[in-house]
Amino acid sequence: MTEHAGRPLRLGTRASQLARWQAEHIAARLRTLGHEVELVLLRTQGDARQSGPIAAIGTQGVFTKELQRALLDCQIDLAVHSMKDLPTEPVDGLTVAAVPDREDHHDALVSPAAATVAELPHAARVGTGSARRRAQLLAARPDLDVRDIRGNVDTRLAKLDAGDYDAIILAAAGLRRLELGDRITQLLPTDLMTPAPAQGALAIECRTSDAPTLAALAPLEHPATRASVTAERTALRKLEGGCLAAMGAYAQPVGSELQLRTIVLSEDGASRVVVEEQGPLDAAAEVGRAAAARLLDQGAGELLRTR
Numbered sequence: 345m346t347e348h349a350g351r352p353l354r355l356g357t358r359a360s361q362l363a364r365w366q367a368e369h370i371a372a373r374l375r376t377l378g379h380e381v382e383l384v385l386l387r388t389q390g391d392a393r394q395s396g397p398i399a400a401i402g403t404q405g406v407f408t409k410e411l412q413r414a415l416l417d418c419q420i421d422l423a424v425h426s427m428k429d430l431p432t433e434p435v436d437g438l439t440v441a442a443v444p445d446r447e448d449h450h451d452a453l454v455s456p457a458a459a460t461v462a463e464l465p466h467a468a469r470v471g472t473g474s475a476r477r478r479a480q481l482l483a484a485r486p487d488l489d490v491r492d493i494r495g496n497v498d499t500r501l502a503k504l505d506a507g508d509y510d511a512i513i514l515a516a517a518g519l520r521r522l523e524l525g526d527r528i529t530q531l532l533p534t535d536l537m538t539p540a541p542a543q544g545a546l547a548i549e550c551r552t553s554d555a556p557t558l559a560a561l562a563p564l565e566h567p568a569t570r571a572s573v574t575a576e577r578t579a580l581r582k583l584e585g586g587c588l589a590a591m592g593a594y595a596q597p598v599g600s601e602l603q604l605r606t607i608v609l610s611e612d613g614a615s616r617v618v619v620e621e622q623g624p625l626d627a628a629a630e631v632g633r634a635a636a637a638r639l640l641d642q643g644a645g646e647l648l649r650t651r
């Protein structure tokens with residue numbers, strides 16, 4: 345195809361194994377559709393800082409900003425993001441051109457010590473860097489010793505295997521994509537561990553003005569996933585919680601309806617607000633807005649501020 349004057353579509357990706365897998369997956373789908381695709385490896389701020397709690401970096405979008413800059417600079421034509429890492433604030437000149445079919449949305453327990461979270465030994469050391477996972481773990485099991493953990497999926501599994509932790513929590517999607525699904529001890533039910541908004545979903549971003557790339561990406565769009573992540577991310581955006589808040593959201597299409605579960609917790613998990621909202625699939629943003637309004641009515645704003 346000659347949509348870019350005969351040159352391949354340039355797909356920007358981070359260098360981590362998971363990012364590479366996701367980029368290759370989308371490149372393969374585009375090639376099947378007849379497009380030539382070339383991968384461009386970019387280093388992001390999030391990858392450069394593997395030590396210290398990620399919260400200390402202090403800004404959102406550490407994994408995505410460099411890719412967005414490269415798009416705006418026309419160094420690349422499309423970027424593949426884990427959608428849960430993509431800030432909800434729109435960027436002028438860029439658009440999420442396609443949201444493909446979602447992978448497993450669950451969080452997973454990985455542990456040699458017990459088959460379930462409920463069966464972990466008293467005061468077991470559980471590794472996670474996420475305020476959302478920490479608070480929900482403590483809500484279920486206040487005795488757990490929840491400790492920070494950093495690094496990509498492989499690094500975290502190596503730290504678990506070295507005995508630094510009794511268990512870790514990871515997104516099932518990342519493990520499955522890296523063919524590490526056999527490391528999953530327990531898929532955590534949504535009422536125990538509501539996932540991050542858009543967990544397991546990819547976002548393919550390009551320039552709003554780039555009609556040929558928009559057209560190339562259109563067949564990758566999965567409308568039910570788009571509706572789900574729209575509801576989840578709208579709820580997050582209306583809470584102004586950002587990616588570091590102890591907030592979870594998961595929307596499930598049921599027939600022509602969308603069922604959205606949202607949760608906001610205090611840092612220690614002792615206080616929480618849960619809201620379930622339902623509405624038409626074609627009014628996903630409204631479902632997210634309604635959930636956020638009810639969360640705020642029930643005191644979620646206080647929980648987010650006291651962090």
Ligand SMILES: NCc1[nH]cc(CCC(=O)O)c1CC(=O)O
Binds near residue numbers: 427428514516517546
């Ligand atoms: N923040 C890191 C990150 N971003 C996306 C995934 C996994 C894939 C996904 O959730 O889509 C992960 C790792 C994890 O949370 O275990």
